Amino acid sequence: MNDDFVRTICPYCGTGCGLIMKVRNGKVVGTYPDREHPVSHGTLCIKGWCAHEFIHHPDRLTSPLIRKGDSFEEIxxxxxxxxxxxxxxxxxxxxxxxxxxxxxxxxxxxxxxxxxxxxxxxxxxxxxxxxxxxxCHAPTAAGLARTTGSGAMTNSISDLAGAECILIIGSNAAESHPVIMGEIYRAADRGATVIVIDPRETAVAQNAHLHLRINPGTDIPLLSGMMRHIVDTGLLNTRFIEERTEGFPELKTYLESWPVEKVAAECGIEGTLIKKVAEIYAKAKDAAIVYCMGITQHACGTANVFAISNLALLCGHVGKEFSGIYPLRGQxxxxxxxxxxxxxxxxxxxxxxxxxxxxxxxxxxxxxxxxxxxxxxxxxxxxxxxxxxxxxxxxxxxxxxxxxxxxxxxxxxxxxxxxxxxxxxxxxxxxxxxxxxxxxxxxxxxxxxxxxxxxxxxxxxxxxxxxxxxxxxxxxxxxxxxxxxxxxxxxxxxxxxxxxxxxxxxxxxxxxxxxxxxxxWPCPDVHHPGTRFLHKDRFTRGRGLFIIPEYTPPCERPDEDYPFYLGTGRMFAHYHTGTMTRRSPFLNREQEEPYAEIHPDDASRMAVKDGDRIRITTRRGSIVTAARVSSKVSRGCIFAPFHFTEARANILTNPVLDPISKIPEFKVCAAKMEKVTNEGEGR
Amino acid sequence: MLDTVKNISRSILRERQADGVLGLTRQKSTTLEEGMDIIQPHVFADPGELDDLVIEPKWLFAKLAMTILRSSPESYRLAVICRGCDERAVIELIKRNQIEKDRIATVGIACSQEQASVCLCQRPYPEKLDAGVAAEGVDPFQDGQIRELLMGDDGTRMEKWAKLLKRCIKCYGCRNSCPICVCIPCKLEDEVWVDTGSIPAGMIPYHLIRAFHLSDTCVACGACQEACPVHIPLLALQLSMREILRKNFGYEAGIDPERKSPVLFDFSQEPSPERELPAWIDSLKAKI
Missing domain, CATH: 3.40.50.740 (Rossmann fold)
Known part of the structure; x- marks a missing residue:
């Protein structure tokens, strides 16, 4: 049988890269990047290159199964x-x-x-x-639908490369949306300023011009402080606000409760840095805000999205090419x-x-x-x-x-x-x-x-x-x-x-x-070429709406019993619950075991070395995992990827919900940890 | 030019010089809208299919050809539509015993002058040119970006490259797309060298091992760079090493099928008697 090639789409993240699958004798034997694809242009991340690896795995289900006691039988x-x-x-x-x-x-x-x-x-x-x-993005759907009328990314991925300033909040695109990260680097190579807001020193943060390492869950104070400074210095886009938006006076009053000094204290960063970042974003000809789970997975997730939307509306950075709001969808x-x-x-x-x-x-x-x-x-x-x-x-x-x-x-x-x-x-x-x-x-x-x-x-x-x-x-x-x-x-x-x-x-x-x-989309009729960016001249809902982002601090903050912040997320070689990536040999080889990142100071205080077993406990339960000692996390913080069934990070997470979108607060809860000295104790 | 390629390919299939021709196919869209056609690689087995053959955009086939031949019966022969760089890659793969010479044929096509400028290609044509007119080679070292990357003192260059390589997301795309990166097992999959579980991949253990492994085989096709999602100018690393071999040994990978790499042969013919290879070099357990 001849070799055949079939053009298709990657099954992993929301970037939607183009794959060319090589088929031989009814089996997919290889994956290649599609050079003609409008998003990925012949590039892929490690998961995309390995997309064929789980397809023929012996664990695939091949017959309907019915439960008989504790086992299953074919029917x-x-x-x-x-x-x-x-x-x-x-x-x-x-x-x-x-x-x-x-x-x-x-x-x-x-x-x-x-x-x-x-x-x-x-x-x-x-x-x-x-x-x-x-x-993942319920707050985006709910939040942006209310402020703009459409709960989706306003612009196209390729627009990022033309931005002058890119503000990345709570997204580790380098690991989770690598091909989109490429467009951000394209902008940086053309002189754009890349600013990252994230409690972790992610790969994105390590490659940015500025990194604001805020306390977990303090996005609303930060964004409000930025907006307050933009209003105070007259950098707001008055014409855009008058012609295209509503609700600004109420927001302006609200911002009075967030002087930069108060924001700096709440977020744990320098006030001058907040002002600087606000000015760069406001002054840029075209500026983009990229965000992800760091914004949405909070009990105030929808309010976080309101805050982002407010910032974009305030500066008129929406409704035109090379700017806009970019929620990066996960699946x-x-x-x-x-x-x-x-x-x-x-x-x-x-x-x-x-x-x-x-x-x-x-x-x-x-x-x-x-x-x-x-x-x-x-x-x-x-x-x-x-x-x-x-x-x-x-x-x-x-x-x-x-x-x-x-x-x-x-x-x-x-x-x-x-x-x-x-x-x-x-x-x-x-x-x-x-x-x-x-x-x-x-x-x-x-x-x-x-x-x-x-x-x-x-x-x-x-x-x-x-x-x-x-x-x-x-x-x-x-x-x-x-x-x-x-x-x-x-x-x-x-x-x-x-x-x-x-x-x-x-x-x-x-x-x-x-x-x-x-x-x-929108693509209303069969002759319509599709829409590169939304809200041109008119927002989907008519006028863009400023909504006051009520700040609720994380429901659990570290205390005497549970002295650490814990957040969950993804790492570059695995995908979500691991059903596909952990059955892909090349991806699994990259990371076979669960782990959690802890700060070197915390590690040394507990006499934990890299690779030691630790037990992480929250009010919900506990897991035993391997410590990865890394200054990527701040002192007092733990990061645990949630891909691993043998140490499910979600045993630990707090099920408290955002009142509007009902998303749980995956990104912050209070935890304690201890070194596991004997393996039996860990089970 | 396209018609010439189609005619040559047809006669190859009709005269059974090969069982298949590897190239690009354009599948016409079923709608009447412009620009909706699909272009993708294809093994043409029937002369009738060749009406759909296209030669643009640039697409490299040498490594695909190798995998197809490996999984086919020994009697299977394949012809490949080759640009200059792709022909050089095929020749290198033959030299390194990855492709059997008798099982592969090339249909050589010249790149346009525009393509040559985009690729900064010194030889935008195959040695066996079957269709098109050879464009003029471009001197990559006159290019502003390449000069910027390769100039300055050690400290400056180190800083520049460290910053670029820090972007690496460890997709292994540079290795996967490289037509002659074919070692099994691959050193980049050896935990002795390359850490697992984190990004970026290390500058020295990943990127420099890869670059040096290819120093004498790189055919300057640019596939590594084109496959890099984060735009690391990987070709610039290879170009300077290619230039050294050209200046010092008059050697260019992929040009002469008979000439062996000077890195492997010219050095070993004059071994330094006092120097022994360190014992650990072969002791690393390779994982398959």
């Missing part, structure tokens, strides 16, 4: 679908449709996510559908899974479930009565598991690793009457399932992903799925039809056309238009 697809439909229907009949919860997936395509939320909403008349976007299709309605409060295209007109439109389109009551979020569903929520259908999500206070989440998962997990591996979550449906990975299906710059991109089927595994698309159609719905789709392209009919902003998206470079 046929007919039995599996009949069981799934039967049990879900029965539970909905007894406990009501709101007793069913569904988690769709930022790893799956737009079409699959659309079908998933349609299935849950139609079959059970509930809006209990959500996914891990709740755990390959987390933008898309939100866009097509994988959220409990909105239908596809962020159309509110509680708006009667919208409800009417979807009832007519789908031909079923739908619920007007917003559903539960990921954390709420899992919290209610075994109580209000009796059954869950989880598609390619792994809350058993990714949810906060995960021991508690596991306990809840175990209480469900019925749990279906649809995935490619037997994940930690699947171990709790009553029924496991073997699905397909990115290389085995056709569909679209939407990257962080709103670009719909075509994912191409490279090879057939292993064993009896079926595409998520096909499984959803089978299950829907067994539930008495009519899902007549034979190809994902038909689903895209249905989405285009229901969401004006995606009206012009068709599979055949995406073949070369994709299309960035």
């Amino acid at each position: 046929s697809w007919e039995e599996a679908i009949a069981l799934a439909a039967g049990r879900l229907t029965e539970i909905a009949r007894i406990h009501g449709g709101d007793a069913i919860g569904g988690l769709c997936s930022a790893k799956c395509t737009n079409e699959e996510n659309y079908l998933f939320q349609k299935l849950i909403r139609m079959a059970f008349k509930t809006n209990n559908v959500d996914h891990c976007a709740r755990l 390959n299709n987390v933008q898309g899974s939100c866009d097509v309605g994988g959220l409990p409060n909105v239908y596809p295209g962020y159309q509110s479930v509680s708006d009667p007109k919208v409800q009417d439109k979807f009832q007519q389109a789908w031909g079923r009565e739908l619920s007007a009551k917003p559903g539960l979020t990921v954390t709420e569903m899992i919290g209610a598991a075994g109580k209000n929520i009796r059954a869950m259908y989880i598609m390619a999500e792994n809350p058993a690793i990714s949810d906060p206070d995960v021991n508690h989440a596991l306990e809840s998962l175990g209480k469900l009457d019925f749990l279906i997990v649809q995935d490619i591996f037997l994940t930690e979550t699947a171990r709790f399932a009553h029924l496991i449906l073997p699905a397909t990975c990115f290389a085995e299906k056709t569909g679209t992903y939407t990257n962080t710059e709103r670009r719909f991109q075509l994912l191409r089927k490279v090879i057939d799925p292993p064993g009896q595994a079926k595409g998520d698309f096909e499984i959803l159609c089978l299950l829907a039809n067994a539930l008495g719905l009519n899902f007549p789709y034979t190809h994902p392209g038909e689903v895209m056309e249905e989405i285009a009919l229901l969401v004006p902003a995606y009206g012009g998206i068709r599979f055949d238009r995406l073949e070369r470079a994709g299309l960035q």
Whole structure:
């Protein structure tokens, strides 16, 4: 058989780089960068280069499995679908449709996510559908939607290279979005000033012109202090504020409570530095703000996003090329899974479930009565598991690793009457399932992903799925039809056309238009070329809105019992819950064991050497991991990557939620640590 | 020029000089919109398919050709559409016993003058030129950026390079895309040299080992630099070493298939009797 090459899209982060997969005898044998790709231009990070490594892993699920006691047995697809439909229907009949919860997936395509939320909403008349976007950029979707009318990255990745100033807040793009980092360096090479705000001395910070190493969770004071200085020195863009925004007087009054000296004390940095950074950002012709989990994963995550939006509006750095607000989305299709309605409060295209007109439109389109009551979020569903929520259908999500206070989440998962997990591996979550449906990975299906710059991109089927595994698309159609719905789709392209009919902003998206470079929404009709940047001349909501960012300090701060700050995050070789990267030999070789970064002074005080075992404990639980002694973290701080099942950092994290977006405070909690002297003690 | 390449490729397939031709294919978009065609590598096995062959943009095939030949039956022969640098890479791979000479043929194409300027290429044409007119070579050492990178005293240069190499995100793209970086096992995967689990990759253990390993085989194709997401000007490191070999030994990698590298041979012919290689060099356990 001849070698074949198939152009497709990377399954890891939201950058959405172009891959060329080399196929031989039905196996993917290599990954190469796509030199023609509009975002990645022939470059990839270490994960992209290794994207083929997990595809043919022997752990792949190849048959539907049913729980028998503590183990699983193979069953046929007919039995599996009949069981799934039967049990879900029965539970909905007894406990009501709101007793069913569904988690769709930022790893799956737009079409699959659309079908998933349609299935849950139609079959059970509930809006209990959500996914891990709740755990990453929910504050962005909520925050930017309120301030600008569109909860997405305002500009394009390539715009970064043209900025004069780039403010990076709480993003370690060098490890988490490396190809986007390349665009930031391109700007730096052209003379741009790169400023990093982060409690950790990340790889991004090490390569920046200025690094503001603030205390964890003090973003609002810092941004407010910057704004106060910009207002005081008259560097604000008065014309932009008058013509394009509303709510400025209220913000101005609020800023009076943040004199720079007070900010400096709260953030633990020099006041002069705050002023300097404010001036650089305000004076730049075009300035960009890049942010990520360091902003969103707080109990004041949405307020943090308000603060960022305020700063951009204050200086008029939005609505034009080379400037704007850049939330870097985590998963390959987390933008898309939100866009097509994988959220409990909105239908596809962020159309509110509680708006009667919208409800009417979807009832007519789908031909079923739908619920007007917003559903539960990921954390709420899992919290209610075994109580209000009796059954869950989880598609390619792994809350058993990714949810906060995960021991508690596991306990809840175990209480469900019925749990279906649809995935490619037997994940930690699947171990709790009553029924496991073997699905397909990115290389085995056709569909679209939407990257962080709103670009719909075509994912191409490279090879057939292993064993009896079926595409998520096909499984959803089978299950829907067994539930008495009519899902007549034979190809994902038909689903895209249905989405285009229901969401004006995606009206012009068709599979055949995406073949070369994709299309960035809004794209209202089939002749529209897509949109490089949002809010030109007019904000999506009309005027840009200043909203007062109420500051709530981290819910847990170090005290006598728990004297350290603990934050979680990612490292460059692994991805999220590790199901794919830890099964990729080259990536796993890079980091085989869990670890936590601790400061050299803290280490020496505890007589801990690099590589020693330490136990980290919070009010939720404790893990034993290896110490990595590094001044990347500040004195009194611990950083733990959350990829490792054998030392789940999320056992430690605080499940307190942001009141608006319901994101948990992953980035800050109080912890203590001790050296583990004998290994038995550590278990 | 494109038609010439297509005709040569057709006759190669028709006359069974090779079982496949490796090049770029353009798949016409199904929409009527302009610029929607897809371009990607392809092994043309049927002369009829060659209507879709294109030769732009620059895309390097030598390493792909090697992997295809390795996984094919011994009787399988492949022709490759080659620019100058790609032909030099094929020759180096043959010299280093990575490709069997009898299993590979090249269809040589000249680069445009514009491409030569972009790549700062001294030889923008293959020795066996089948299509196109050879563009004039460019002297990379006249280029402002290259001069900036290579000039100044040791301290200045060290500072400049340390700053650039600190950006490294350890994607291994420079190694993966390099047509002649083929050692198994790779020194860059040996924990003795390169730390795991953190970025950036170390300047000396990663970047300088890589650069020196390639000192006498680098064909100046620029693939390493083009694959670098963080824009480290890696080619500049290689160019100066290539220049030293050219000045001192009149040697250029990939030009003469018969000439062995002076680093391997000219030195060993005049060994220094007093000097012995340190014992640890071969004692490092290589992990496969």
